Amino acid sequence: MEAPLLPLVPRPRPDEGPDPSTGATAVLPYAGSRASSRTRPLRAWMIAAPVDLAALLAPLLISNRYWRGTLFMAALTIAVFAFSGLYRARRHVSFLDELPTLCGRLLTASGxxxxxxxxRHDSVEYVADLMRGIAVSAVLLIIGRSITRAVVVFARRRRWVEHNALILGSGPVAAELARLMRRYPSYGLRFAGCVDSAARQTDGASLPLVGTFDDLGRLIDMVECDVLIIADPDCPEAGLMDLLRRPECASQDLWAVARLWGSGSYGRQPDHIGAIPLVHVRHIALSGPRWMVKRASDVALASVAMVLLSPVLALCALATFIDGGRGIFFRQERIGQHGRTFNVIKFRSLRPETDQEARTTWSIADDRRVSLIGRFMRRTSLDELPQLWNILRGDMTVVGPRPERPYFVAKFSAELPGYASRHRVPVGLTGLAQVSGLRGDTPISDRARFDNFYIEHWSLWLDIKVVLRTVAEVLRGRGR
Known part of the structure; x- marks a missing residue:
């Protein structure tokens, strides 16, 4: 008979310390952390970045003669720090661990x-005075960073700053992580319970469960979970990824226990909880500052493109009117982010005979009803240009998974694991799958895999690469 799951009830904070008989703190889960509720919005960059910026701008209090150089130094240093991971969340906070990277990046920016x-300046005296100001700001930054780290550790030990954490897994590693989080508050985590498959409970799990994977979304809300730690779940990797791609898991800080301990495979800046190495998993969904950057770049690119391509848009509209008369735009229902429907706008290249044909016909590439003008516009992707308006409206993005009709989304979602996960982000005018040759009658499973890869490895440079490759494909006449 399956053992019952442990109910989630708030528990008072233990004050008795380690159990003398076992030398370990109790690891029963508990929730209802008031500190987690207060500090939920806090992130590492919110604490360190303002202090770093104040130190870098300090020379302006002495003299504003070098204000341009000081401002440029401040902006460049903050950008280099962010790119190097110095504002990412860390479980083991140590100023001395950060010091080599900190000094190296400061030297790069100042150089x-x-x-x-x-x-820009012929005066050696001007450059020397500027560098003296930068040296002062660098010293202040190092001092400020050391104080910041000390404050963070102190606040964690007093449990003023902590975040509820759910562990995915209930084996020996999960049990040890739970014990360490309870015993050492300096990691800033409050153990809220373990989640695993229901079968694990009957197969000798080291810890009782607060729920199964099917309950994860509800449990995240119930315990105000901020952090998910993948320890030793009884779940195939593909199933685990499908679980973590759910919308309710998208905003969580995700960590994983590193494999091949001691191999150095867990990155240049290793992190740990009680010497158990952890990897900070990249975001599996576009959200927060990353999404704001992407949205801003979309609006800028779409606005510029509509202005520069306005003569092309006018010629396409005229050609469509001459070819088939009124009704130059074709609107069709598509599925966007989180399953929401919207009407995509294209230049008409064919008039469907029935609504059923428009909803369920997979491709019209070989349809004889498509005129020469329509074929040319489809081959060069000119018929897609009105979707720039969809981008400005927020229905779409420049680069993302291509939108599909509701009939095919329902069909593919039922047949292919991971297909529905591509709707974590807005659909795109172009996509990584398309520029990788996955157009027409290529396998849908391959397209979904490329789409999910794009979402989980997004960067602004990746968007730029996809746009450049799209332009190259269009110039070669491979739009379809």
Whole structure:
């Protein structure tokens, strides 16, 4: 008979310390952390970045003669720090661990500023004074960073700053992580319970479960979970990824216990909880600052494209009117982010005979009813240009999974694991799958895999690469 799941009830904070008989703190799960509720919005960059910025701008209090160089140094340093991961969340906070990276990035930024200042100013005295100001700001930054880290550790130990964590798994590693989180509050985590498959409970799990994977979304809301830690779940990797791609898991801070301990496979800046190495998993959904950057770039690119391509749009509209008369735009229902429907706009290349044909016909590439003008516009993707308006409206993005009709979304979602996960983000005018040759009658499973890869490895440079490759494909006449 399956053992019952442990109910989630708030528990008082233990004050008795380790159990003398076992040398370990009790690991029974508990929730209802008031500290987690207060500090839920806090992130690492919110604490360190303002202090770093204040230190970098401090020379302006002495003299504003070098204000341009000081401002450039501040912006460049913050950007380099962010790119190097110095504002990412860490479980083991240590100023000495960060110091080599900190100094190296400071030297890189200051060297860049010195070279630019030397090229722009002939006065050696000017450059020397600027570098003296930068040296002062660098010293203040190092001092400020050390104080910031000390404050974070102190606040965690007093449980002023902590976040509820659910562990995915209930084996020996999960049990040890739970014990360490209870015993050492300096990691800033409050153990809220373990989640695993129902079969694990009957197969000798090391910890009782607060729920199964089917309950994960409800449990995240119930315990105000901020952090998910993948320890030793009884679940295939593909099933685990499908679980973590759900919308309710998208905003969680995701960590995983590193495999091949001691191999250094867990990155340049290893992190750990009680010497159990952890990897900070990249975001599996576009949200927060990353989404704001992407949305801003979409609006800028779509606005510029509509202005520059307005003569092309006018010629396409005229050609469509001459070819088939009124009704130059074709609107069709598509599925967007989180399953929401919207009407995509295209230049008409064919008039469907019935609504059923428009909803369920997979491709019209070989349809004889498509005129020469329609074939040319489809081959060059000119018929897609009105979707720039969909991008400005927020229905679509420049780069993302291509939109599909409701009939095919329902069909593919039922047949292919991971297909529905591609709707974590808005659909796109172009996509990584399309520029990788997955158009027409290519396998839908391959397209879904490329779409999910794009979402989980997004960067602004990846968007730029896809756009450049799209332009190359269009110039070669491979739009379809």
């Amino acid at each position: 860049t500023v010195a070279i630019i200042a030397g090229l």
